Amino acid sequence: DTEVTQTPKHLVMGMTNKKSLKCEQHMGHRAMYWYKQKAKKPPELMFVYSYEKLSINESVPSRFSPECPNSSLLNLHLHALQPEDSALYLCASSQEAGGSSYEQYFGPGTRLTVT
């Protein structure tokens, strides 16, 4: 099973709402990632978790709050977002976070629209 699942697939939220994105993998991977991708742009890394601990935060605004409850799950809690936060949010996992040739497996993404 080389699948990374993400829910929901689509999300529309107001600027005062609180919502969460969920990501799950059952490949035994120990590294998990959140990326943000604007239309016609490459993915930009937001956070990296390695062995359930946050190892990279790319200076992401605090209205995005990641959480890794266990090695298979990764959440992204959203609060007081801005319209410019509308994007495709991609989750990925890899065997290790500092490995040499471990590819990252991506989920299908959540298309977020902030109104």
Place this chain on the structure above:
Amino acid sequence: AQKITQTQPGMFVQEKEAVTLDCTYDTSDPSYGLFWYKQPSSGEMIFLIYQGSYDQQNATEGRYSLNFQKARKSANLVISASQLGDSAMYFCAMREIQGGSEKLVFGKGTKLTVNP
């Protein structure tokens, strides 16, 4: 800082022909890894092929091969016998180590259109 450059915003190819997507990179690290990903309109990033800086041979995966020219710092993706389903965005990426963890830095991408 590492950098990935993809100079072709869009490419067109006839079905069953081969196409080369360009990627150049810049790094001062002697050990690095290069990846190619495909992103269809559905959004999912699909891993295609990997090349390590110390690999002696060019990587191949089915119809995908990587033309790795280390001295020129290029890692071009070659797709042989193009299929309609190959129409997608293609991203070249480099592995970067930060704080003991790995991150991918992506190029801007090339949109490939396969014509029947």
